[in-house]
Amino acid sequence: MRPVLADIFAAAQVIAGVADRTPLVPSPYMSGVVGADFLLKLENMQPIGAFKLRGALNAVAGAQDAAGVTCCSTGNHGRGVAYAARARGLRAVICMSELVPQAKVDGIRALGAEVRIVGRSQDAAQAEAARLVAEDGLTEISPFDDALVIAGQGTIGLEIMAARPDLETLLIPLSGGGLAAGVALAAKTIKPDLRVIGISMDRGAAMYESLRAGHPVEVEEVPSLADSLGGGIGMENRLSFAMCRDLLDDVILVTEEEIYTAMQVLYYEDRIVAEGACVVGIAAVLSGKVVPKGPTATIITGRNLDMAMFTRVITGQDVVLGDKVIQGKTYGT
Protein backbone atom coordinates (compact mmCIF):
# COMPACT_ATOMS: atom_id res chain seq x y z
CA MET A 1 0.00 0.00 0.00
CA ARG A 2 1.08 3.52 -0.77
CA PRO A 3 2.53 5.24 2.31
CA VAL A 4 1.08 8.47 3.74
CA LEU A 5 2.61 11.22 5.90
CA ALA A 6 1.71 9.36 9.13
CA ASP A 7 3.89 6.42 7.98
CA ILE A 8 6.83 8.77 7.63
CA PHE A 9 6.33 10.17 11.14
CA ALA A 10 6.15 6.57 12.39
CA ALA A 11 9.37 5.74 10.52
CA ALA A 12 11.11 8.68 12.21
CA GLN A 13 10.39 7.03 15.59
CA VAL A 14 11.58 3.62 14.36
CA ILE A 15 14.93 4.79 12.97
CA ALA A 16 15.80 7.27 15.75
CA GLY A 17 19.01 6.45 17.57
CA VAL A 18 20.55 4.39 14.77
CA ALA A 19 20.17 6.63 11.71
CA ASP A 20 21.28 10.19 12.42
CA ARG A 21 19.42 13.45 12.00
CA THR A 22 22.00 14.83 9.59
CA PRO A 23 22.99 18.51 9.34
CA LEU A 24 21.45 20.83 6.74
CA VAL A 25 24.24 23.28 5.91
CA PRO A 26 24.40 26.26 3.58
CA SER A 27 26.70 26.22 0.56
CA PRO A 28 27.96 29.83 0.33
CA TYR A 29 29.17 29.30 -3.24
CA MET A 30 25.92 27.80 -4.54
CA SER A 31 23.90 30.37 -2.58
CA GLY A 32 25.78 33.01 -4.55
CA VAL A 33 24.93 31.28 -7.83
CA VAL A 34 21.23 30.97 -6.98
CA GLY A 35 20.85 34.34 -5.22
CA ALA A 36 19.11 32.65 -2.25
CA ASP A 37 20.07 30.14 0.42
CA PHE A 38 21.24 26.85 -1.14
CA LEU A 39 21.32 24.08 1.45
CA LEU A 40 22.98 20.67 1.54
CA LYS A 41 21.39 17.80 3.53
CA LEU A 42 24.45 15.78 4.52
CA GLU A 43 23.35 12.14 4.27
CA ASN A 44 26.96 11.27 3.45
CA MET A 45 27.45 11.53 7.24
CA GLN A 46 25.15 8.58 8.08
CA PRO A 47 26.93 5.64 9.78
CA ILE A 48 27.03 3.63 6.51
CA GLY A 49 27.93 6.73 4.49
CA ALA A 50 24.54 6.97 2.75
CA PHE A 51 20.85 7.71 3.39
CA LYS A 52 19.76 4.14 2.60
CA LEU A 53 20.17 3.23 6.27
CA ARG A 54 16.87 5.05 6.95
CA GLY A 55 14.71 2.92 4.67
CA ALA A 56 16.56 -0.26 5.59
CA LEU A 57 16.01 0.31 9.33
CA ASN A 58 12.30 0.91 8.84
CA ALA A 59 11.92 -2.18 6.63
CA VAL A 60 13.98 -4.38 8.98
CA ALA A 61 11.70 -3.31 11.86
CA GLY A 62 8.73 -4.46 9.75
CA ALA A 63 10.42 -7.85 9.25
CA GLN A 64 11.18 -8.39 12.96
CA ASP A 65 9.19 -11.67 13.02
CA ALA A 66 10.85 -13.12 9.90
CA ALA A 67 13.77 -15.56 10.04
CA GLY A 68 15.95 -12.76 8.69
CA VAL A 69 16.24 -10.37 5.78
CA THR A 70 17.87 -10.59 2.37
CA CYS A 71 18.59 -8.45 -0.67
CA CYS A 72 20.96 -8.59 -3.61
CA SER A 73 22.40 -5.08 -3.65
CA THR A 74 26.18 -4.73 -3.40
CA GLY A 75 25.96 -0.96 -3.07
CA ASN A 76 24.51 1.39 -0.47
CA HIS A 77 21.28 -0.61 -0.07
CA GLY A 78 23.22 -3.77 0.79
CA ARG A 79 25.24 -1.80 3.34
CA GLY A 80 22.07 -0.34 4.81
CA VAL A 81 20.34 -3.71 5.16
CA ALA A 82 23.45 -5.28 6.71
CA TYR A 83 23.89 -2.47 9.24
CA ALA A 84 20.20 -2.24 10.10
CA ALA A 85 19.86 -6.01 10.63
CA ARG A 86 22.88 -6.10 12.92
CA ALA A 87 21.57 -3.13 14.90
CA ARG A 88 18.26 -4.97 15.40
CA GLY A 89 19.74 -8.42 16.05
CA LEU A 90 18.34 -9.96 12.86
CA ARG A 91 20.07 -12.29 10.39
CA ALA A 92 20.94 -10.65 7.03
CA VAL A 93 21.98 -12.56 3.91
CA ILE A 94 23.22 -10.40 1.03
CA CYS A 95 23.27 -12.31 -2.28
CA MET A 96 25.77 -11.38 -4.98
CA SER A 97 27.30 -12.82 -8.13
CA GLU A 98 30.88 -14.02 -8.56
CA LEU A 99 31.58 -10.89 -10.60
CA VAL A 100 31.27 -8.52 -7.65
CA PRO A 101 34.66 -7.00 -6.69
CA GLN A 102 36.20 -8.40 -3.49
CA ALA A 103 36.28 -4.94 -1.86
CA LYS A 104 32.48 -4.76 -2.02
CA VAL A 105 32.11 -8.29 -0.63
CA ASP A 106 34.45 -7.44 2.27
CA GLY A 107 32.65 -4.16 2.93
CA ILE A 108 29.28 -5.88 3.37
CA ARG A 109 30.81 -8.68 5.48
CA ALA A 110 32.47 -6.13 7.75
CA LEU A 111 28.99 -4.78 8.54
CA GLY A 112 28.06 -8.18 9.96
CA ALA A 113 26.00 -9.68 7.14
CA GLU A 114 26.35 -13.17 5.64
CA VAL A 115 27.41 -12.95 2.01
CA ARG A 116 26.10 -15.60 -0.41
CA ILE A 117 27.98 -15.73 -3.71
CA VAL A 118 26.07 -17.45 -6.52
CA GLY A 119 26.45 -17.63 -10.30
CA ARG A 120 27.84 -15.09 -12.70
CA SER A 121 25.01 -12.59 -13.01
CA GLN A 122 22.76 -10.32 -11.01
CA ASP A 123 19.87 -12.59 -12.07
CA ALA A 124 21.50 -15.58 -10.34
CA ALA A 125 21.92 -13.52 -7.16
CA GLN A 126 18.28 -12.44 -7.43
CA ALA A 127 17.16 -16.08 -7.81
CA GLU A 128 19.07 -17.02 -4.66
CA ALA A 129 17.37 -14.21 -2.70
CA ALA A 130 13.98 -15.50 -3.95
CA ARG A 131 14.91 -19.01 -2.83
CA LEU A 132 15.85 -17.75 0.66
CA VAL A 133 12.42 -16.12 0.87
CA ALA A 134 10.52 -19.22 -0.34
CA GLU A 135 12.48 -21.92 1.50
CA ASP A 136 14.05 -20.27 4.55
CA GLY A 137 11.39 -17.67 5.43
CA LEU A 138 13.59 -14.61 4.99
CA THR A 139 12.03 -11.28 3.99
CA GLU A 140 13.45 -9.61 0.90
CA ILE A 141 13.91 -5.84 1.15
CA SER A 142 13.63 -3.86 -2.09
CA PRO A 143 16.01 -0.92 -2.46
CA PHE A 144 13.22 1.47 -3.50
CA ASP A 145 9.86 -0.19 -4.26
CA ASP A 146 8.64 -0.87 -0.73
CA ALA A 147 6.29 1.19 1.44
CA LEU A 148 8.50 0.94 4.55
CA VAL A 149 11.65 1.82 2.61
CA ILE A 150 9.93 4.82 1.01
CA ALA A 151 8.61 5.99 4.40
CA GLY A 152 12.10 5.62 5.90
CA GLN A 153 13.71 7.72 3.16
CA GLY A 154 10.85 10.22 3.61
CA THR A 155 12.15 11.12 7.07
CA ILE A 156 14.77 13.24 5.25
CA GLY A 157 11.88 15.38 3.97
CA LEU A 158 10.49 15.84 7.50
CA GLU A 159 13.87 16.99 8.78
CA ILE A 160 14.42 19.42 5.90
CA MET A 161 10.97 21.01 6.23
CA ALA A 162 11.25 21.26 10.02
CA ALA A 163 14.55 23.12 9.65
CA ARG A 164 13.50 25.33 6.73
CA PRO A 165 9.72 25.77 6.40
CA ASP A 166 10.50 28.64 4.00
CA LEU A 167 12.04 26.26 1.43
CA GLU A 168 10.79 26.80 -2.13
CA THR A 169 12.76 24.32 -4.26
CA LEU A 170 13.99 20.80 -3.47
CA LEU A 171 16.35 18.93 -5.82
CA ILE A 172 16.48 15.14 -5.33
CA PRO A 173 18.88 12.63 -6.95
CA LEU A 174 16.66 10.05 -8.70
CA SER A 175 17.21 6.38 -9.54
CA GLY A 176 14.62 3.78 -8.49
CA GLY A 177 12.70 6.64 -6.90
CA GLY A 178 12.36 5.45 -3.30
CA LEU A 179 14.18 8.53 -2.06
CA ALA A 180 12.28 10.97 -4.28
CA ALA A 181 8.91 9.33 -3.54
CA GLY A 182 9.36 9.45 0.23
CA VAL A 183 10.94 12.90 0.45
CA ALA A 184 8.42 14.43 -1.98
CA LEU A 185 5.52 12.84 -0.09
CA ALA A 186 6.73 14.31 3.22
CA ALA A 187 7.73 17.72 1.91
CA LYS A 188 4.75 18.33 -0.40
CA THR A 189 2.18 17.15 2.13
CA ILE A 190 3.66 19.68 4.56
CA LYS A 191 4.04 22.39 1.90
CA PRO A 192 1.99 21.70 -1.25
CA ASP A 193 3.42 24.57 -3.33
CA LEU A 194 7.05 23.44 -2.82
CA ARG A 195 8.72 22.66 -6.17
CA VAL A 196 10.27 19.18 -6.08
CA ILE A 197 12.51 18.12 -8.96
CA GLY A 198 14.09 14.71 -9.53
CA ILE A 199 17.48 14.62 -11.26
CA SER A 200 19.25 11.75 -13.02
CA MET A 201 22.23 11.30 -15.34
CA ASP A 202 21.38 11.42 -19.06
CA ARG A 203 22.68 7.91 -19.78
CA GLY A 204 20.48 5.06 -18.55
CA ALA A 205 17.87 7.10 -16.62
CA ALA A 206 15.23 4.42 -16.01
CA MET A 207 12.69 6.52 -14.10
CA TYR A 208 12.88 9.40 -16.58
CA GLU A 209 12.28 7.07 -19.54
CA SER A 210 9.50 5.26 -17.68
CA LEU A 211 7.71 8.51 -16.80
CA ARG A 212 7.91 9.58 -20.44
CA ALA A 213 6.52 6.23 -21.62
CA GLY A 214 3.79 6.25 -18.96
CA HIS A 215 4.84 2.82 -17.65
CA PRO A 216 8.05 1.13 -16.44
CA VAL A 217 10.54 0.52 -19.25
CA GLU A 218 13.97 -1.10 -19.30
CA VAL A 219 17.05 0.93 -20.13
CA GLU A 220 20.57 -0.16 -20.91
CA GLU A 221 22.83 0.30 -17.89
CA VAL A 222 26.05 2.13 -18.73
CA PRO A 223 28.93 3.26 -16.50
CA SER A 224 28.44 6.72 -14.97
CA LEU A 225 30.14 9.00 -12.47
CA ALA A 226 26.76 8.78 -10.72
CA ASP A 227 26.92 4.98 -10.46
CA SER A 228 24.49 4.88 -7.51
CA LEU A 229 21.82 6.20 -9.90
CA GLY A 230 22.14 3.27 -12.34
CA GLY A 231 19.81 0.28 -12.69
CA GLY A 232 16.16 -0.24 -13.56
CA ILE A 233 12.95 0.55 -11.68
CA GLY A 234 11.53 -2.98 -12.09
CA MET A 235 8.98 -3.88 -14.76
CA GLU A 236 6.54 -4.86 -11.99
CA ASN A 237 7.04 -1.59 -10.09
CA ARG A 238 4.25 -1.18 -7.52
CA LEU A 239 4.86 2.11 -5.71
CA SER A 240 7.85 4.31 -6.56
CA PHE A 241 6.89 4.84 -10.22
CA ALA A 242 3.35 6.04 -9.48
CA MET A 243 4.51 8.18 -6.56
CA CYS A 244 7.23 9.89 -8.62
CA ARG A 245 4.70 10.44 -11.43
CA ASP A 246 2.21 12.04 -9.05
CA LEU A 247 4.55 13.98 -6.75
CA LEU A 248 7.50 15.29 -8.79
CA ASP A 249 7.05 18.60 -10.58
CA ASP A 250 9.75 17.74 -13.09
CA VAL A 251 12.60 15.34 -13.86
CA ILE A 252 15.85 16.74 -15.31
CA LEU A 253 18.85 14.96 -16.81
CA VAL A 254 22.48 16.07 -16.50
CA THR A 255 25.52 15.01 -18.53
CA GLU A 256 28.66 13.27 -17.26
CA GLU A 257 30.62 16.48 -17.93
CA GLU A 258 28.18 18.45 -15.78
CA ILE A 259 28.49 15.86 -12.99
CA TYR A 260 32.30 16.03 -13.24
CA THR A 261 32.29 19.81 -12.76
CA ALA A 262 29.76 19.64 -9.94
CA MET A 263 31.92 17.10 -8.07
CA GLN A 264 34.79 19.58 -8.29
CA VAL A 265 32.54 22.39 -7.04
CA LEU A 266 31.32 20.40 -4.02
CA TYR A 267 34.90 19.42 -3.20
CA TYR A 268 36.69 22.75 -3.70
CA GLU A 269 33.93 25.13 -2.58
CA ASP A 270 32.29 23.11 0.20
CA ARG A 271 35.18 20.71 0.99
CA ILE A 272 32.88 17.68 0.76
CA VAL A 273 33.87 14.25 -0.56
CA ALA A 274 30.76 12.72 -2.10
CA GLU A 275 29.59 10.35 -4.83
CA GLY A 276 28.72 11.58 -8.31
CA ALA A 277 25.09 10.72 -7.54
CA CYS A 278 25.01 13.48 -4.91
CA VAL A 279 25.93 16.38 -7.12
CA VAL A 280 23.28 16.05 -9.83
CA GLY A 281 21.23 18.80 -8.12
CA ILE A 282 24.23 21.13 -8.15
CA ALA A 283 24.96 20.14 -11.77
CA ALA A 284 21.39 20.94 -12.81
CA VAL A 285 21.64 24.45 -11.35
CA LEU A 286 25.16 25.21 -12.66
CA SER A 287 24.12 24.11 -16.16
CA GLY A 288 21.05 26.36 -16.07
CA LYS A 289 18.71 23.41 -16.59
CA VAL A 290 17.06 24.23 -13.28
CA VAL A 291 16.60 27.85 -12.24
CA PRO A 292 15.58 27.62 -8.57
CA LYS A 293 13.35 30.20 -6.96
CA GLY A 294 13.94 31.11 -3.31
CA PRO A 295 15.58 28.94 -0.67
CA THR A 296 16.69 25.68 -2.26
CA ALA A 297 17.97 22.38 -0.88
CA THR A 298 19.53 19.25 -2.31
CA ILE A 299 20.45 15.94 -0.71
CA ILE A 300 24.10 14.84 -0.55
CA THR A 301 23.07 11.19 -0.65
CA GLY A 302 26.30 9.27 0.02
CA ARG A 303 30.09 9.12 0.15
CA ASN A 304 30.84 5.51 -0.87
CA LEU A 305 32.88 6.21 -3.96
CA ASP A 306 35.88 4.84 -5.76
CA MET A 307 38.68 7.09 -4.45
CA ALA A 308 40.90 6.48 -7.49
CA MET A 309 38.13 7.83 -9.73
CA PHE A 310 37.42 10.72 -7.35
CA THR A 311 41.10 11.71 -7.32
CA ARG A 312 41.09 11.84 -11.12
CA VAL A 313 38.05 14.13 -11.11
CA ILE A 314 39.33 16.63 -8.55
CA THR A 315 42.79 16.77 -10.12
CA GLY A 316 41.24 17.51 -13.50
CA GLN A 317 42.25 14.34 -15.35
CA ASP A 318 40.34 12.51 -18.08
CA VAL A 319 37.90 9.87 -16.87
CA VAL A 320 37.06 6.82 -18.99
CA LEU A 321 33.60 5.27 -18.51
CA GLY A 322 33.24 2.34 -20.91
CA ASP A 323 33.19 3.87 -24.39
CA LYS A 324 32.75 7.39 -23.01
CA VAL A 325 35.66 9.70 -22.23
CA ILE A 326 35.15 12.76 -20.07
CA GLN A 327 37.75 15.38 -21.01
CA GLY A 328 39.77 16.48 -17.99
CA LYS A 329 39.37 20.04 -16.78
CA THR A 330 41.24 21.66 -13.88
CA TYR A 331 38.85 23.37 -11.47
CA GLY A 332 38.52 27.10 -11.96
CA THR A 333 40.12 27.21 -15.43
Ligand SMILES: *Cc1c(COP(=O)(O)O)cnc(C)c1O
Ligand atom coordinates in the same frame (compact mmCIF):
# COMPACT_ATOMS: atom_id res chain seq x y z
C1 LIG B 1 20.21 4.71 -3.86
C2 LIG B 1 20.89 5.99 -4.04
C3 LIG B 1 20.30 7.08 -4.72
C4 LIG B 1 18.96 6.99 -5.41
O1 LIG B 1 17.89 6.55 -4.59
P1 LIG B 1 16.59 5.90 -5.25
O2 LIG B 1 15.67 5.66 -4.11
O3 LIG B 1 17.01 4.60 -5.91
O4 LIG B 1 16.05 6.85 -6.27
C5 LIG B 1 21.00 8.28 -4.77
N1 LIG B 1 22.23 8.40 -4.24
C6 LIG B 1 22.84 7.39 -3.58
C7 LIG B 1 24.20 7.61 -3.01
C8 LIG B 1 22.20 6.15 -3.46
O5 LIG B 1 22.82 5.15 -2.81
